[in-house]
Amino acid sequence: MKAWLVEDWCTPEQMRWADLPLPEPGPGQVRVKVAAAALNFLDTLMMAGRYQERPPLPFTPGVELSGVVDAVGTGVELAVGAGVCGLVSYGAFAEYACVDAADLYPAPDGIDLETAAALPVVYGTAHHALVARGRMQAGETLLVLAAAGGVGLATVQLGRALGLTVLAAAGGAEKCALASQNGAAQAFDYTVPDWAEQVKAATQGRGVDAVFDPVGGDYSAAALRLLAVGGRLLVVGFAAGAIPQIPANRLLLRDLSAVGVVWGPWRRRHRAAAAAQMASLFDLWRAGAIAPLVSQRRPLAEAPAAIADLGSRRTTGKVLLIPGASV
The missing domain is CATH 3.40.50.720 (NAD(P)-binding Rossmann-like Domain)
Incomplete structure (x- = not known):
């Protein structure tokens, strides 16, 4: 699969566009075929080594995604083919990502999977x-x-x-x-x-x-x-x-x-409360009370430029990276 790789603490343009092995889900995990990865300001901090959580090098950045369950590990109730959105500690800026099933939420009916990536964080x-x-x-x-x-x-x-x-x-x-x-x-x-x-x-x-x-x-x-x-x-x-x-x-x-x-961190300590919170937010979305503004949908290959724009406040709303989209 294609993925962005941070090999040392760096700026967005210093990431490497790499060919990596397809990841295999462990116990309690699923592999998601990524429909969209959403950008967040913390991404710029994490790749520079300035975020409170520092992944072991090398790593693929990105903490928010949506997609389709492609494979499951043991002890997982989510079915292959289910549409999901949610969080990863890192790894979303890739064509596939392995995610703890507890960090994923069923995408609400009626929302396209790309837009669902803009909801959780x-x-x-x-x-x-x-x-x-x-x-x-x-x-x-x-x-x-x-x-x-x-x-x-x-x-x-x-x-x-x-x-x-x-x-x-x-x-x-x-x-x-x-x-x-x-x-x-x-x-x-x-x-x-x-x-x-x-x-x-x-x-x-x-x-x-x-x-x-x-x-x-x-x-x-x-x-x-x-x-x-x-x-x-x-x-x-x-x-x-x-x-x-x-x-x-x-x-x-x-x-x-x-x-x-x-x-x-609150969400990880209070899984049931976080799931109820997300269910409430999905209800508000269905009622039309909230609606994520996606200002840009860019190919995953354009991640460095998109992240640089976010870090310099040249964006509004949410910016999505789409695997497989043409540059």
Whole structure:
């Protein structure tokens, strides 16, 4: 099979397009013929050796996929031919991948398999952030940073479905318009110096009940100042590159919380709860309350260019890599 290989910590263009043996599923695993692999910002970190989980070298990157079960190991109930989507620790940027059966979910009826690859990570993260960690209630106000990215748009859509008033912040008028089209009540361009003051004014000076923050850096400091008394800063990631230092005195004086959101490890510790979470998200998809925006479908062979675009924030929504597609 064809697959991308990281032989040493590297940039996307330093990966190698390799011919590898077809993998064989072990106990509790299935082999998936990949229909699509979805890109995530963590892919850029993992191949550079800067993610919290560092696979043994060499490895094939990619953590999110969809496809058809091609072979099964012992102790697996999934049938050959079943359409699935889900997660791998790594290995999705290939024509075939071996996956623990517990990390896969039956693709919902009516969704094409390629689109199904865009569901698990972003909507799972959004649900975990808003429901389990943020404990948000209908009628509260949520500010989503980087709202035009994959996880940002998923959070905007899910927040609206949960009955929240969703405010969005994104870089540039085009991205703000995209967030508005996906359910944000108002969108703010954070390339404008006074964007935070605009958000505060939109809440009549009260502030927001929670901020979904996958960006970090100076944006986290601004977000903290935008929280209403009792608000929650949902710390999802650091796409800006800088890990913010959160002043404890501000948390104390305004009864605030800074809450870490890390969906992947939670999902592995709570398999049944994660399966129920995904079933709930699939129900919302069937009802039309959420719908992944796939902005690009590119051949698997174009992975380096696609990952570089994602890392430099030149993409919106989700980007999919399609094995077998023509370059």
